[in-house]
Amino acid sequence: MSVPDSRFDQLISALKEHNFRLTPQRVELVRLIAVSEGHPSASQLHAKIKRKFPTMSHATVYKTLSLLKEINQVLEIDLRDDSHYDGNRPDPHPHLICVNCNKIIDGELLIDQQSIQRMEQESGYKILRPQISFYGLCPDCKEEN
Amino acid sequence: MSVPDSRFDQLISALKEHNFRLTPQRVELVRLIAVSEGHPSASQLHAKIKRKFPTMSHATVYKTLSLLKEINQVLEIDLRDDSHYDGNRPDPHPHLICVNCNKIIDGELLIDQQSIQRMEQESGYKILRPQISFYGLCPDCKEEN
DNA sequence: AATATAATCAATAATGATTATCAATAAAGA
């Protein structure tokens, strides 16, 4: 009870809370997300899940990721050719994205909650999902110049 | 001299500085960007520029926008189906994007330069272009629930 | 001016991630 749930359990609970059905495909995708390191793309997740569910289609992966995104359990990292997902840290945080090799890592940046509230008040928007991307050069690609 | 250049002049100067040629098509696109209000998409800019240059192709618009993006004169706002551009405020600032009607407005958020430098040091990345998007509901769409 | 070189343009086709459709299937609760 006082022990924090595993990431897997958190995700499953979130799906239940929102009355989404727990299909085997979903459970497996959630498992993959929970154990994933880094920031896999939809295609990469699809490739992995096909080992257990050879008939799994792209559309299903996309739909499940959309669900999880909507209930704020995964962050989407919009790249031009290929969205990636962060399933281990649902809290808003920035990503550093290499414009040369596309490597993505988590960034640490204190996001002032008060500033966000002020922005909501001034704009009248209800903010649902922050997406903070810093495009630049990773250490390796920085040297290649 | 002490009077700040117009946005148009700034953009033209930036292109010159980087030794990009000033073709009539580019000058016109820059003009459209300088006078644009809001956050036009590549298609919208293309539609406008076709009035003066009926043969202008999409590719040329994209290439010119890419140039301007690289020299940090326009911010790209990556939406899934359709990138939009902010050509009037090249300084990093957030955008509020309605997930329902796609309306985009500028946000005001003080981005602590020190935090960014710290993030660069910790990660080893060289940050070139921040992109900060807050997805949510605009005032109109907020009510429709 | 004339020529050589390089940049840019425009038209077309190709790419490829994402989404729509819809019949078949299966989860969840009675």
Add this chain to the structure above:
DNA sequence: TCTTTATTGATAATCATTATTGATTATATT
């Protein structure tokens, strides 16, 4: 077990963006 209805999966469609290529234009050099 039965019923309801969300979900799945196969297929095809969409559509922004990019690649390609040959023609055109600007720039530099003589």
